[in-house]
Amino acid sequence: GAGVSQSPRYKVAKRGQDVALRCDPISGHVSLFWYQQxxxxxxxxxxxxxxxxxxxxSGLPSDRFFAERPEGSVxxxxxxxxxxxxxxxxxxxxxxxxxxxxxxxxxxxTRLTVL
Amino acid sequence: AQKVTQAQTEISVVEKEDVTLDCVYETRDTTYYLFWYKQPPSGELVFLIRRNSFDEQNEISGRYSWNFQKSTSSFNFTITASQVVDSAVYFCALTIPNTDKLIFGTGTRLQVFP
Incomplete structure (x- = not known):
């Protein structure tokens, strides 16, 4: 079956830009986590x-970071x-x-590079 | 607070050698869970094993084995007869109930040369 997918795989942003990273979890999975590496x-x-x-x-580094999962899936x-x-x-x-x-x-x- | 230490930053071996990756953890909780994950060059973390704090039995799965010792707060991972495909970064991680998050070590990069 399909695993967890993320998009985009690579993102380059200029400093000051806003970015949005998407996660599609495995169907039916209740819990979803975000990590920064x-x-x-x-x-x-x-x-x-x-x-x-x-x-x-608790792990979000600043108020510039925001996450949502409005329908309990994506x-x-x-x-x-x-x-x-x-x-x-x-x-x-x-x-x-x-x-x-x-x-x-x-x-x-998703590999994010901020220039 | 919880902490996981993987003192070995990088290990290089030749194929067919045995190799042990060390993991030392810290927690004041009596109930906790330990994990090992593999991160190949593709980047996706792959689950290898989970142990709970009440089960100190060593486990063997094919060429992989794990040695859990509460007395030394260690959860070491041994690969027997290593292969080139074992080359990856290996992470040890800890979680305690009701916190939901995994606490990872800094990882050990294993390079297996033919």
Whole structure:
């Protein structure tokens, strides 16, 4: 079956531009996660949805970052007024159930480069 | 606070060698879950294993084996008879119930040369 998909795969933005990154989770998966992975580092948690409810956004680095999942399926991560330090790979993951220890299935990521 | 340490930044081996990737974790919680993920050059993280804190039995899956030792807070991963296709970055991760998020280590890049 289809896995987690993300688009675009690559995004180049000029500093100050707004960007929107899309995640299509595996159909029927309740939980959806966003992570940020800087070069040479492990993924770092940004935010978590259970269906359409955003239950944890403690990892969002600033109020320029905003995520939504309005119908409990597709999710969008928006970054306003991008800065160079936002350059990273943004990973989306989904899991079947709402338990935190379920296996998370990851997408291929969106590599964001801010010039 | 929770933390995962992977002290080995990069390991290079020749095919057929055995290799062990180290993972040390920190948590004050008595219930927690440990994971290993593989990240090949394509970038997509691939789940390898999950263990809970109450199950210290070692596990073997083909050429892969995992050694979980609570006494040393370690969850090490061994690849036996490594192959070129094992070349990837391997991440150890930790989660505790009701927090939902995975805490990742910084990863170990494994290069297997023919």
């Amino acid at each position: 800087a070069l040479g580092q492990g993924p770092e948690f940004l935010t978590y949805f259970q269906n359409e409810a955003q239950l944890d956004k 999710s969008t991560l928006k970054i306003q007024r991008t800065q160079q330090e936002d350059s990273a790979v943004y990973l989306c993951a989904s899991s079947l159930d709402q338990r935190g220890w379920d296996e998370q299935f990851f997408g291929p990521g």
